[in-house]
Amino acid sequence: MAAYLEISKVGITFKPGAVPVLVDVDLQVARGEYIAIIGHSGCGKSTLLNIVAGLTRATTGGVVLDGREVNTPGPDRAVVFQNHSLLPWLTCRENVRLAVDQVFGRSKSRAERAAWVDENLELVRMTAHADKRPAEISGGMKQRIGIARALAMQPKVLLLDEPFGALDALTRAHLQDQVMEIHHRLGMTVLMITHDVDEAVLLSDRIVMMTNGPMATIGEIATVNLPRPRDRLALVENSNFIAARQKVMEFLYARHRNPAQAA
Amino acid sequence: MSTTIDSVKVQNAPNPKASGPGPAARIGSALWNALRNAAPLLVMLVLIFAIWQIAAGGAKSSLPPPTTIWAQSHDLILHPFYDHGGLDKGLGLHLFASLKRVFLGFTLAAIAGVALGMLVGTSMIAMRGLDPIFQVLRTVPPLAWLPLSLAAFREAQPSAIFVIFITAIWPVIINTAVGVRNVPQDYRNVARVIQLRGLGYFTKIVLPSAAPYIFTGLRIGIGLSWLAIVAAEMLIGGVGIGFFIWDAWNSSNISDIVVALIYVGVVGFFLDRLVAMAGNFITKGTSA
Numbered sequence: 001m002a003a004y005l006e007i008s009k010v011g012i013t014f015k016p017g018a019v020p021v022l023v024d025v026d027l028q029v030a031r032g033e034y035i036a037i038i039g040h041s042g043c044g045k046s047t048l049l050n051i052v053a054g055l056t057r058a059t060t061g062g063v064v065l066d067g068r069e070v071n072t073p074g075p076d077r078a079v080v081f082q083n084h085s086l087l088p089w090l091t092c093r094e095n096v097r098l099a100v101d102q103v104f105g106r107s108k109s110r111a112e113r114a115a116w117v118d119e120n121l122e123l124v125r126m127t128a129h130a131d132k133r134p135a136e137i138s139g140g141m142k143q144r145i146g147i148a149r150a151l152a153m154q155p156k157v158l159l160l161d162e163p164f165g166a167l168d169a170l171t172r173a174h175l176q177d178q179v180m181e182i183h184h185r186l187g188m189t190v191l192m193i194t195h196d197v198d199e200a201v202l203l204s205d206r207i208v209m210m211t212n213g214p215m216a217t218i219g220e221i222a223t224v225n226l227p228r229p230r231d232r233l234a235l236v237e238n239s240n241f242i243a244a245r246q247k248v249m250e251f252l253y254a255r256h257r258n259p260a261q262a263a
Numbered sequence: 264m265s266t267t268i269d270s271v272k273v274q275n276a277p278n279p280k281a282s283g284p285g286p287a288a289r290i291g292s293a294l295w296n297a298l299r300n301a302a303p304l305l306v307m308l309v310l311i312f313a314i315w316q317i318a319a320g321g322a323k324s325s326l327p328p329p330t331t332i333w334a335q336s337h338d339l340i341l342h343p344f345y346d347h348g349g350l351d352k353g354l355g356l357h358l359f360a361s362l363k364r365v366f367l368g369f370t371l372a373a374i375a376g377v378a379l380g381m382l383v384g385t386s387m388i389a390m391r392g393l394d395p396i397f398q399v400l401r402t403v404p405p406l407a408w409l410p411l412s413l414a415a416f417r418e419a420q421p422s423a424i425f426v427i428f429i430t431a432i433w434p435v436i437i438n439t440a441v442g443v444r445n446v447p448q449d450y451r452n453v454a455r456v457i458q459l460r461g462l463g464y465f466t467k468i469v470l471p472s473a474a475p476y477i478f479t480g481l482r483i484g485i486g487l488s489w490l491a492i493v494a495a496e497m498l499i500g501g502v503g504i505g506f507f508i509w510d511a512w513n514s515s516n517i518s519d520i521v522v523a524l525i526y527v528g529v530v531g532f533f534l535d536r537l538v539a540m541a542g543n544f545i546t547k548g549t550s551a
Contacts, residue, residue, distance in 0.1 A: 053456065054455075055452055055455060055456075072455075073452075073455040073456045073458070074456070074458060075456060075457055075458065077456070078456060079452070079456050081449060081452065081453075083449060085449040085450065085452065085453050087450060087453070087468070087471070087472075089471040089472075089474070089546060089547055090471075098457070098459075098467065099457045102457040102458065102459055102463075103457060103458075133547065153456075153457070
């Protein structure tokens, strides 16, 4: 199986001569795979995502997506930002529309683009609120628009930067289910940053566990052996779910405790 | 001032009292709400006028009490648009002349200020070259420009407009530059991911993101313009509220001065609200 997304020997040092934040990060992702990257805060997992997005340049190593090296940001690696990053002066529909017009301005007609915007709003069930501004909708809804905007770019890899981190538990569960369903339907490749063990196990095919920074790297990769579609209620007592969960917990809290908490 | 805004909000909000009974009762409760919101202001005004009346009511007082002002100047209050030819005009006409100057000067300042602010905000070289000059020039008091502009234009009208222009332009430039320079990283990241660059980036991300800053600059600018025009008109003469006040002082009509000051304050307040409302409308509520 040739890797669709290949991260090889990626390292980053922010100031010359300083201790590197990331070293020797190697990861191969297959097409359609859902990868979660988990680690304590400050381990550089968001930096890694930004490197894949092209928003930050790696000091060493590189990222190859579908046979092409990644140097600059682009819609083939759409990002769902943690703080949603919707433009407050545009309505939800206009936010998605801006991205769609920009990405498909030449390849699709006006009517096709409008239909495509509506289709993606429907995908995240936001059609009813499409003409509201970001300030008028809840945090969960904003994140759904963020997801719709990213999906509407038809990215090769969808990058999720702690997309549910700022949401309450119930909203988060609801959105996780929606993302699972969309992933099931579209089969897109996903790279998701999280610090929530249950979320990582529930959503992903493989969980990439990061060691603590500085000089953070991938400590271990756990494969989640659970059939899809997954149901959060049925999984509670599933032995594979529990095993995967334990493995991640053990990595995070026994072997690689957060340095801030250990001190 | 805030009372007017509050009363609008309260009337729009669902009113528990108004839900059940008929239209008559609804109008009654709306009136009651308006009264409740306006009452503190009315009480305050009555109080101020009463204190003023007592303080200035003595025989040796150098300033007139409200009753004297009414007796001497009620023509000015009741007939703001009379025109007896020459400079003998109602306050409304004087204000109108001042507003025309402010409108011209401020419009020019807004256009030039936003353009220069964008230049300074986007180009590092322009900032290094122009910002120090702006920082020095903006501290020059508005009236200090008047002799120079009179020398340059040799006419009162364009000189006054220039003084307004030069007064209002600095806050517009500086706020526009700050707004353009401080586009949040989040928005820039979005633009980078969707590969929005050049003119598209500028019109779709930078301008809307800077709009609240620009309108803050415009609001400060219109306020300063109004401050400057009164002073400038005292010196240049002709029709205008500033000249009216100076003329009243020369003819010892203290009552007229008081009435004119109240007019100046009220008009200044409405100018500020007007720019704020325009900002709110254009930025779709994202500006304060």
